[in-house]
Amino acid sequence: MIQAILVFNNHGKPRLVRFYQRFPEEIQQQIVRETFHLVLKRDDNICNFLEGGSLIGGSDYKLIYRHYATLYFVFCVDSSESELGILDLIQVFVETLDKCFENVCELDLIFHMDKVHYILQEVVMGGMVLETNMNEIVAQIEAQNRLEKSEGGLSAAPARAVSAVKNINLPEMPRNINIGDLNIKVPNLSQFV
Amino acid sequence: MALKMVKGSIDRMFDKNLQDLVRGIRNHKEDEAKYISQCIDEIKQELKQDNIAVKANAVCKLTYLQMLGYDISWAAFNVVEVMSAPKFTFKRIGYLAASQCFHEGTDVIMLTTNQIRKDLSSPSQYDTGVALTGLSCFVTPDLARDLANDIMTLMSHTKPYIRKKAVLIMYKVFLKYPESLRPAFPRLKEKLEDPDPGVQSAAVNVICELARRNPKNYLSLAPLFFKLMTSSTNNWVLIKIIKLFGALTPLEPRLGKKLIEPLTNLIHSTSAMSLLYECVNTVIAVLISLSSGMPNHSASIQLCVQKLRILIEDSDQNLKYLGLLAMSKILRTHPKSVQAHKDLVLQCLDDKDESIRLRALDLLYGMVSKKNLMEIVKKLMMHVDKAEGTAYRDELLTKIIDICSQSNYQHITNFEWYISILVELTRLEGTRHGHLIAAQMLDVAIRVKAIRRFAVSQMSALLDSAHLVASSTQRNGICEVLYAAAWICGEFSEHLQEPQRTLEAMLRPRVTTLPGHIQAVYVQNVVKLYAAILQQKEQAGDSQAAQEATQLLVERLPQFVQSADLEVQERASCILQLVKHVQKLQAKDMPVAEEVSALFAGELNPVAPKAQKKVPVPEGLDLDAWINEPLSDSESEDEAPKAIFHDEEQRPAKQRPPEADEQELARRREARKQEQANNPFYIKSSPSPQKRYQDTPGVDHIPVVQIDLSVPLKVPGMPMSDQYVKLEEERRHQQRLEKDRKRKKKRERERRGTRRHSSLHTESDEDIAPAQRVDIVTEEMPENALPSDEDDKDPNDPYKALDIDLDKPLADSEKLPVQKHRNAETSKSPEKEDVPIVEKKSKKPKKKEKKHKEKERGRGKKEAAGKGEDLDFWLSTTPPAAAPAPKPSKHKKKKHKKDKEERPKDKKKSRKKASREGAAEPVENGALDEEPLPPMSSYCLLAENSYIKMTYDVQGSLQEDSRVTVSMVLENQSSSFLKSMELNVLDSLNARLARPEGSSVHDGVPVPFQLPPGISNEAQFVFTIQSIVMAQKLKGTLSFIAKNDEGSTHEKLDFKLHFPCTSYLITTPCYSDAFAKLLESGDLSMSSIKVDGISMSFQNLLAKICFHHHFSVVERVDSCASMYSRSIQGHHVCLLVKKGEKSVSVDGKCNDATLLSNLLEEMKGTLAQC
Secondary structure (H helix, E strand, C coil): CEEEEEEEECCCCEEEEEECCCCCHHHHHHHHHHHHHHHHCCCCCCCCEEECCCCCCCCCCEEEEEEECCEEEEEEECCCCCHHHHHHHHHHHHHHHHHHHCCCCHHHHHHCHHHHHHHHHHHEECCEECCCCHHHHHHHHHHHHHHHHHCCCCCCHHHHHHHHHHHHHCCCCCCCCCHHHHHCCCCCCCCCC | CHHHHHHHHHHHHHCCCHHHHHHHHHHCCCCHHHHHHHHHHHHHHHHHCCCHHHHHHHHHHHHHHHHCCCCCHHHHHHHHHHHCCCCHHHHHHHHHHHHHHCCCCCCCHHHHHHHHHHHHCCCCHHHHHHHHHHHHHHCCHHHHHHHHHHHHHHCCCCCHHHHHHHHHHHHHHHHHCHHHHHHHHHHHHHHHHCCCHHHHHHHHHHHHHHHHHCHHHHHHHHHHHHHHHHHCCCHHHHHHHHHHHHHHHHHCHHHHHHHHHHHHHHHHHCCCHHHHHHHHHHHHHHHHHHCCCCCCHHHHHHHHHHHHHHHHHCCCHHHHHHHHHHHHHHHHHCHHHHHCCHHHHHHHCCCCCHHHHHHHHHHHHHHCCCCCHHHHHHHHHHHHHHCCCHHHHHHHHHHHHHHHHHHHHCCCCCHHHHHHHHHHHCCCCCCCCHHHHHHHHHHHHHHEHHHHHHHHHHHHHHHHCHHHHCCCCCCCHHHHHHHHHHHHHHHCHHHCCCHHHHHHHHCCHHHHHCCHHHHHHHHHHHHHHHHHHHHHHHHHCCHHHHHHHHHHHHHHCHHHHCCCCHHHHHHHHHHHHHHHHHHHHHHCCCCCHHHHHHCCCCCCCCECCCCHHHCCCCCCCCCCCCCCCCCCHHHHHHHHHHHHCCCCCHHHHHHCCCCCCHHHHHHHHHHHHHHHHHCCCCCCCCCCHHHHHHCCCCHHHCCCCCCCCCCCCCCCCCCCHHHHHHHHHHHHHHHHHHHHHHHHHCCCHHHHCCCCCCCCCCCCHHHCCCCCCCCECCCECCCCCCCCCCCCCCCCCCCHHHCCCCCCCCCCCCCCCCCCCCCHHHCCCCCHHHHHHHHHHHHHHHHHHHHHHHHHHHHHHHHHHHHHHHHHHHHHCCCCCCCCCCCHHHHHHHHHHHHHHHHHHHHHHHHHHHHHCCCCCCEECCCCCCCCCCCCCCCEEEEECCCEEEEEEEEECCCCCCEEEEEEEEEECCCCEEEEEEEEECCCCCEEECCCCCCCCCCCEECCCCECCCCEEEEEEEEEECCCCCCEEEEEEEEEEEEECCEEEEEEEEEEEEECHHHHEECCCCCHHHHHHHHHCCCCEEEEEEECCCCCCHHHHHHHHHHHHCCEEEEEECCEEEEEEEECCCCEEEEEEEECCCCEEEEEEECCHHHHHHHHHHHHHHHHCC
């Protein structure tokens, strides 16, 4: 079982928080902070497993994470999950994000948290791995997006126009976390699918 | 209305959407909280509007704020509103918010039941999917109970997308509503063989999760999983299954034997590291469970260790980490094979990655031996010096202590070395583990009598330099060692060289800065020391010196009397008075030493930590009974001390009733020894063979043995442990020389018994004799200690409720609750038009359910009896593990087939058991067999060429109407590698191959595996049949690429698939009364055949019909039997089989005349062969 999936940036700002077990909001934030401090200390070239923090899980739990440019993707899993399998799963998740957002960067995650959740929902459901085949995941996401489009979407045309106007005085935000360096030491990638 | 819409969208122009909110927060870095509270106010306004789009937008923003840590539970009702929006776009937002913020305490959840049910049965698969996903996060016991049946229906949904979600969510439903497990389990099991890999993977996932908590209930699924393991190519599924087997093997060692071979094959063949790693892990689990049952398991261990070494040597830190992790598992049972890789592990200690260093440390723990302990510890000490973080240094420290003290100091040959290591460790700054070191010092000093003198000298030196140790007392845990030092010096003061000096050291003013409990020990031991000094001086007649000592105490003790710590104060003032009294006596020149030392007479022995718990309640003593009716409380006080203290062993014996005479005592002592030997918690006095010679009577009272003087006893100042390493080497060298000399001289070695005989020249572990003959005193236990140890299982374990026997047949009462429609609820709601749908949907599954359950019940009865045997049988078919396996692939294939062949036989077995109960009566529902049945296989040859051989079997499937599954075994007969296999069939009007969605009738279906030379594997294909009354033939082709050293060629093999009518029948049990009713009903047409020249016994004949034609025996009387079966389209087929002298006649009745005559024709063919 996966107990939690956390995505935060190099400064510990949460970008996606998904718990599969109930924690009150303030505890959730504490867990995010603690996890952030745990992974922050670690170099990029050391192993991606961490024996749990104090707040989440226990001896049976492990933190498995990957660091992509400005983002950390952390999965908290118990012993029924394969460590390398979860690493691959993170890779699948990130690659799916990359496909759905076309060159995903941190900004995509910031502004489209809901979409990221929908994508995650096709990968993991209720703490259990639902699908690992990226093509299947992307196909389902696209089908749902089409369905949404046919319904007119959440933000109808006028709101979009306003939003475009609002966009004008946007501070400079470099799209800096191009997923180009995705394949940092992923030797066991693509054994799945 | 239209106006309202327009107004709504104009309003919306000024609403923030999620992106605006995020942007706003980013632009208000300084006053984020203020900005957000402003936004929340806006959101509250938006939520009050009627427009659902506005509401959805607001809820979406709330979800974002929830991530930032804001509690949004106040909007729960609005979330429910958005969830029930008709549009998918909004619904999705609602469910997402709900999944983030709903939990069991959310009261609006109970409002959602009907909405969720509606969404589950929605015609749009994505509505259903979104509801399932949401539900998986917030399902409550109530929701689980109310929706279990709906979800179960979804498990058979036509869309794999829904099926896999429904299957996964069942796990959550089981957790919340354990009663649903048994009714839903059969269907869950079916899903293990779902044609869609996603659904299959989900089912495996759920069952693995269930089985992990309560493995024993899932042992009976082992054959099924075994089959999946050998046929699946999905690594996710494989990993899960292999992990599951890892959990099952400890319960059933035979399973392990069966697993070794396929796992080894996987290890050799797979390229996926994750799979390889899990295989290795499970092989390790198997080997652990087998312990030594397998003759050739050392090969498997070697393989594992070798593969792990590759992982550890990999540059990828993750693999390295996992390799070490798995290695430590092997270590527990097979330390020898791991020890060979000591170099590698030591190398990992230098790794830059702390996690890896810690893992390596774990491994070291198990790798030490007498021979290498000093070397390893030396290396660790070097790391201690180098270590940067205190956390890692502390870890090193505890590991050093763990390593040295493990199994009762088994590996320590030189305790002086160990003490000096401990002393060296005290120089570590900022460690938290002072108490650990202290405990070790105490333990060693108390239990190793021979070392006391040395320990005391070291401890007094430590006390002398206490200022070093306790420099920064407040945050420094290391001062704890002074506790041990003070106690050791006091208790064993007779060994002190210069007691006065130590006494002075202990009375320094600086001591008062130490923590209270340490001061208390100082005070107490000062008196012990003082007593020893008095004794010594008085014996020497030096009353002057004795008085000086008294004076010193009188002067220095007041500083402790002023202590803020009560314990210190109390002891100090008490002792001060005592010393003052002594002073008075001394002034009168009276000898006082005797009396003062009488205060500390006797020896303290170590008591086992569990001793208190293990005191048995004497026979006839009821602790709960009143001794006297309670009048006053004071009366029972006498009893109390007896229960609390167990100081000396003799005492309980004395308190025994007088009938415990000498013999009885001896007997009890014997019994106790026996018990101690079996008690894992009892630390034995002589753990290593060297010490065995001391195991003579009176274990507890061995006199202190002399010390081998090869090591100088008095080490001035603080010794360096290094010098011991050198000394030890020299000593061992000498020992060796001596031994050689002795061997030459051949003199009464045995009688001296100091060195063990060894014919080997190389120095093995056992050869190293300890430097001191060490008597490690056992920890004391009360007489007749209870050996039992209570299990500490957590009573609140949520998974305990799922510990349910799944093999028992379902009872009538075990049904999932089905929703009953109530009109009141939906009377005037806007969802009016949906109501009938809900009703229909919930009724239909109910009916289906019943049918399904009936079937299950019938089957369950039979299976229940046979299940245990079934598994036994499956497990016992393993060829002996020692069987030579030069061609593992061939071997595997054979076994595979054998499995298939023997399964039906096994079924008979179970029936036999069931039928035995009604001995002489006509047999019901089972074929009696007295003689062994010939092996039968339903697999027949399909086609064959020089590359490949195809055999197949057709089975109707229970779950889907008009579908049959063709299991095809493909065997590679060539030396080429076969890949890209594709099967295509020319569909007829009546029979079609089920192809993946989106492919045309001309596309082939790929075979999901490749075949290396000599390997066989089984693939399954589903065919849809329209009319089943006639046998069918389909032409088809298998195309594949054969690749060998010379190149690859494209090959084809044509075949003709034959679907006999028999293949449409499904073995269905039937009771005789139901059978009779069926015959009476008169809707069945009749036909009959007769076959002559049959020599086979009736028994075997019936078995053959049952097996090949999928019938079950309803009733059998002598040489006449009634049989029943059902087609996949629901035709009943009844047979009456009679055996004459040399002939058999079969009368059949069936709903369909054509089907019956075709069936009888086929049966004729079978019988003709008998």
